Amino acid sequence: MQPQAVIFDIGNVLIEWQPERFFDREIGEARRRALFAAVDLHAMNDAVDRGGNFTEVVFATAEQYPDWHDEIHMWHDRWIEMAAPEIPHSIRLLRALRAKGTPVFALTNFGVQTFDDIAAPHYPFLSEFDRTYVSGHMKTIKPEPEIYAMLEADCGIAPEALIFTDDRQDNIDMATQRGWQTHLFTGPQGWADRLVGAGLLTEEDAQ
Structure with a gap:
């Protein structure tokens, strides 16, 4: 799918x-x-x-x-x-997906103050997600199943129609158990290749 x-x-x-x-x-x-x-x-x-x-x-x-x-x-x-520096290729992928009209969400273990008061003002691209799920606001963290369930309930998209990347295997494993499509992030090029393979971006888009 x-x-x-x-x-x-x-x-x-x-x-x-x-x-x-x-x-x-x-x-x-x-x-x-x-x-x-x-x-x-x-x-x-x-x-x-x-x-x-x-x-x-x-x-x-x-x-x-x-x-x-x-x-x-x-x-x-x-x-x-x-929390530095930013990873430019990953940010380009975020923007390329949004330019295609694909909804892009963040699911992150992050404190309320560290996200809202420090990171978001410092990194303006953090305001570019269609939906942002921050653990500090949700009172549960990855890989606890509750945070995944809360995202599913809020966005209304079937689990098998979500694709998720994270650098931690335990976070990926829980998403996989819930039926999400997943990619273990080891670098932006691998993620770019996965998005191209999923039909979401062209190779040119994913540069």
Whole structure:
């Protein structure tokens, strides 16, 4: 079945999301490894993605780990430097699909404040989706089935008519279980090829 709508993840699909790379640059790899071993920063981020207040969650974590207070605050104060740079070819694919009249959605694990107040103003293309499903607003995250079900109910498109790309296998696996067409994102060219193969774009469109 030719897809009726295309769903993009955002982190590592449209915008690089590499906190470890940021901290390697700022404090060195050895100290970064020690930080991430001592503090579960990804769990902290999941709490934000589930709808927790960004500032409150990060500052509370910093208070719990006084030896790493300054480094944890960097997650808050310099967050946009971790969510960078944008991936230009993926953005071109988003725009090419919309130019063809294909509905394009975002389904992303993202905090309310980090998306609405930081990322969206910094990256104007994030306003170009036909529908945007942000986990912080939905109070559930991928790969929990609830977030997929909420998208299905809202858009009204049959699962088998959706095609979804994400860089995490567990998120792809859940979408596949629900009957979605899927593509594990490892780079924009592979995604471009998949969209051409699905009949949604020509090779010229997908450049």
